[in-house]
Amino acid sequence: MKIDPNSPADLSAQIAKAIRDAIMSGDLLVDERLPSEAELSEQFDVSRPTVREALKRLGAQSLIRTQRGATGGAFVNRLRFEDAYGQQITTSTLLLSMNDVSFGTACEARYALERSCATLASERRTADHLATMRAETHRQSQPGLTDEAFCASDVAFHRALVDAAGNPVISYQLAGAVEAMQPLMNMITFSARSRETIVGFHSQITDALEQRDGAAVDLQLSALADYANTLAQSVIDARQVAKANS
Amino acid sequence: MKIDPNSPADLSAQIAKAIRDAIMSGDLLVDERLPSEAELSEQFDVSRPTVREALKRLGAQSLIRTQRGATGGAFVNRLRFEDAYGQQITTSTLLLSMNDVSFGTACEARYALERSCATLASERRTADHLATMRAETHRQSQPGLTDEAFCASDVAFHRALVDAAGNPVISYQLAGAVEAMQPLMNMITFSARSRETIVGFHSQITDALEQRDGAAVDLQLSALADYANTLAQSVIDARQVAKANS
DNA sequence: CAATTTTCATTTGTCAGACAATTAAACGTC
């Protein structure tokens, strides 16, 4: 392996890329041990701190894990869906907050994607999924609930719906879409009346899922999306009025 | 800011988390400059290499960028959709290859998610989208095309379809689903006959999109998904027969 | 011989200090 010391990129970035490529191409297999930091620094002809910076980069992407001790070292990590959820949520949340994505756009994406599992979920939902959804819906109807707790429960409800589709790839992809919306949804569930309506939608969705009526699930999700958009629009309008008055 | 030297986690991981939290909570704004490495090492009471390892972790997630020179330093990065595409594709590809996800599961996820933009795409597609899709479809009908080139064109076709929905959040989410499937799709497009059928589907999808017939797009995508699954099954069966004979 | 304890080599984690490379601002010069 060779590294170009005159490249515009940092040495540690080049080394990280070389190892990442080796992992993605299959040259390095899952759980395979990388050479020790001392060996790597010899192979790439750089110092140990530089190698370490490269390894930290890969560790941040969950591509490797490290272990201290005699038989320790850096190992190619088996990337699990659960590990990837966190990164996906972090990235999605920042994408929404840093790019001035409108509530309408985010909402449209979320429900468009979520509706895609309506059919699968009605075919495969288990009693467990229904129980989780009913439990969360019941929690959401409690009067004393804070906005944050209501939204967390809302996320749990929709996660159960997505998981009911029984496809881990779909669950992973939708984790970002559903969870990253939570901060944005906070602003539209402040009133008891809107909560009541949302709880109503959730009940109907669960009923339709129990009867394995995919079309009805899809219809209710669509109606819920419309309602969320209407609420958001009214919040935005109210803000503009308040701004004009001040 | 304080760091616990007795924590089980590495110091650099703790520092990275502290800064990451500050970014996500809004304490650090986009394009804001972080303290210099020397100042950070004082604040956290660790050495400069440790601070640097933490910064490399954040850089690997595109949360910060660094610049050398007098007015340089580490700056909070505006995370752009284009930047996130790459990470999303890397992660999705590794998830599929490292978790023994069956072709059927991946295919189901991909088409379920892609169908979710059929309606939006037929409402919003422009002449540009149609032109891209027709150009890629035409390329796919050329006889001399390698399997890799055919699949790359296939990805471009579907990317255009997704982009036609005009929602950057959906495009981002589907980038992983569509692009990560490419290596898996390679194995089912080897014969001239299957290519011909796929090109036929692509033509019909483009036609339906031109006529703004969302239901027809959805139908054709569903049929394409079924066909891909059938092909994949026949490939798997053929392999098992070959195995039994050897 | 078996079980337990001790020692030891290996590896990552952290630190200190140094120098090189880069960059923009401050400074002089014309």
Next chain:
DNA sequence: GACGTTTAATTGTCTGACAAATGAAAATTG
């Protein structure tokens, strides 16, 4: 004022060292 020069700040890299963890081998003990 325009244009080079110096300078200070900052990241990138290197060297060398020690601490902490950890499993394996060696020594000890019953």
